[in-house]
Amino acid sequence: MSETIFTKIINKEIPADILFEDERVLAFKDISPQAPVHFLVIPKKAIATTNDITLEDEALVGYMHRVAAIVAKDFGVAEQGFRTVMNCNQDGGQTVYHIHLHVLAGKALGWPPYQENLKS
Numbered sequence: 001m002s003e004t005i006f007t008k009i010i011n012k013e014i015p016a017d018i019l020f021e022d023e024r025v026l027a028f029k030d031i032s033p034q035a036p037v038h039f040l041v042i043p044k045k046a047i048a049t050t051n052d053i054t055l056e057d058e059a060l061v062g063y064m065h066r067v068a069a070i071v072a073k074d075f076g077v078a079e080q081g082f083r084t085v086m087n088c089n090q091d092g093g094q095t096v097y098h099i100h101l102h103v104l105a106g107k108a109l110g111w112p113p114y115q116e117n118l119k120s
């Protein structure tokens, strides 16, 4: 798998506004926020897409969600609520091929993300 910009953030080769870090994951603010609170939780292990998550990654991906909730609590948005999104490949809108959990909060978010009438 080719190196992404997130590997450079993990290796501190480029700066990021880091919110949480341990040996398994890193959380940092999204550079182009789509909500009042928008941060990313990434594993330090480079996994390209959701399709590439293996059995051995299951605990890691679960832990990413726990970290999302911990950091959301730090922002004071955990009780009001937040959305976690992991985009996969082209139709999912993925642009960085190192899995990441978007965490969006700070206002009531729209739903659904797809507006076309599916019934016709």
Ligand code: AMP
Binding pocket: 005, 016, 028, 029, 030, 031, 032, 033, 086, 087, 093, 094, 095, 096, 097
């Ligand atoms: P996705 O489109 O789901 O792959 O999301 C990639 C996200 O990474 C986007 O929301 C970008 O704004 C964000 N992003 C890209 N480069 C950086 C960076 N250097 N620091 C923080 N966030 C970034």
